[in-house]
């Protein structure tokens with residue numbers, strides 16, 4: 001293998017942890033490679049040269065996507081002949097651009113015209129990555145790849161179908177977008193749910209595991225560390241609740257509230273998809289808090 005081998009962060013038994021560019025920060029992500037009798041790649045957001053090396057050295061027989069987001073399906077297209085599976089809830093959604101547009105809040109926020117414009121911005125690979133998925137795996141049952149046992153936990157919240165692969169015999173869990181970053185929890189698509197996000201996060205803490213591998217940036221935690229981080233991470237939801245409540249009480253309209261930059265930095269809201277997620281995320285908090293505010297200010301002209 002060439003020098004890209006440095007991107008293999010760690011190997012635990014037959015499971016290799018493969019790094020993505022920029023410490024797997026979005027729009028990249030970490031991948032796992034099960035290098036047993038069966039060769040299975042979980043998520044394809046890792047460095048493309050490294051993935052191709054792994055393919056050359058060991059072969060990849062199956063790609064599994066934890067969910068449909070582009071940072072986790074990023075390099076599916078590099079392995080045209082390899083079968084690809086996703087979770088059963090998102091199989092249908094991920095088959096059409098319309099399905100993705102709905103799930104991402106594009107339709108909800110901007111209607112059919114917004115979807116039309118958004119389609120024009122999508123990279124070609126993006127649709128290819130999803131279009132090549134032809135199968136699904138089962139949640140919550142033991143699946144064996146060679147000797148390696150995996151249970152695809154159904155951990156909704158980030159998306160409705162997100163799966164966290166759990167290796168009971170190795171004490172490993174791939175926590176994906178429970179990434180413990182300072183950005184905080186992401187549930188901003190229409191298929192995301194704040195309460196589910198919290199319950200699934202708490203469930204991860206009940207597993208008999210001591211290696212928690214995040215999909216982005218932070219890396220690997222012991223159970224104790226992960227538990228502590230989860231408190232801070234989920235605490236960000238409450239902080240968002242408080243900020244939004246305060247602004248709503250001050251009488252801000254939805255348009256004003258979604259212009260401040262509560263999830264994303266204010267400047268980045270010029271980017272339409274980030275603005276879409278800012279709006280969709282704030283809607284979820286308002287609903288959860290039972291707050292209703294006007295969409296825009298009603299100017300009374302006399």
Ligand SMILES: [Zn+2]
Pocket residue numbers: 067069072158177
């Ligand atoms: Zn995601």
